[in-house]
Amino acid sequence: MRFTLRIWRQRSAGDRGRMVGYEVDDVSPEMSFLEMLDVLNERLVLAGDEPVAFDHDCREGICGMCGVVINGVAHGPEQTTTCQLHMRSFRDGDVIVVEPWRAGAFPVVKDLVVDRGAFDRIISAGGYISAPTGSAPDAHAIPVPKDDADAAFDAATCIGCGACVAACPNASAMLFTAAKITHLGLLPQGQPERDSRVVAMVDQMDAEGFGGCTNIGECTAVCPKGIGLETIARLNHDLLSAVRTGKA
Ligand code: SF4
Ligand code: FES
Secondary structure, three states, X not given: OOEEEEEEEOOOOOOOOEEEEEEEOOOOOOOEHHHHHHHHHHHHHHOOOOOOOOOOOOOOOOOOOOOOEEOOEEOOOOXXXXXXXXXXXXXXXXXXXXXXXXXXOOOEEEOOEEOOHHHHHHHHHHOOOOOOOOOOOOOXXXXXXXXXXXXXXXXXXXXXXXXXXXXXXXXXXXXXXXXXXXHHHOOHHHOOOHHXXXXXXXXXXXXXXXXXXXXXXXXXXXXXXXXXXXXXXXHHHHHHHHHHHOOO
């Protein structure tokens, strides 16, 4: 397959940045999107040019490191991570536009790499429990209703990739934050900090400059783990409860 790429190049955080065109051929339909970028980078290096910087680690859809906007859609045309997107999802000869996540709270570091430290600071603000964990408990030592366990596990699959922020017209981090609050707030071990957690994490989310949620739903449409809008409803419920009762 052969593609025309238009890729965002930006030398550093202070550089204005610009789109640069590249031709890449001999691409296998079975290559992942990142492998296609590897092919481009090998050719750039051999030609003495600067390779395109992009984030990646596991390349298995589990670490959350990868993520670019492809033809205007976070992670591209399939609802998966960029590392799990394959070139067979495109047509031979396509023009593909590749950009970094665009959000004020995710400043561009270089080319397609953005700083997602804001997510780490939201987690630090409240994404933990204080219950002593000790060694692994027996599976049924603490009964958890099956529906709660399933919903908590579904929320825990959030990999922190940031696609939800990139897709949202408000650059809101509500889906990410709500996934973490749901994951802990539905389990018995998460109850002691349930009120203080939601207030602290939402405060940090606001302090980082993420926008508010206006129920547009673009976040869940691109989320590679299918985190649903009901997690945001749960966040709002917990936040209202904490503020109304003055427990936080
Ligand atoms: S909610 Fe989905 S899109 Fe947002 S960070 Fe988590 S996995 Fe990524
Ligand atoms: S590189 Fe780990 S999720 Fe894509």
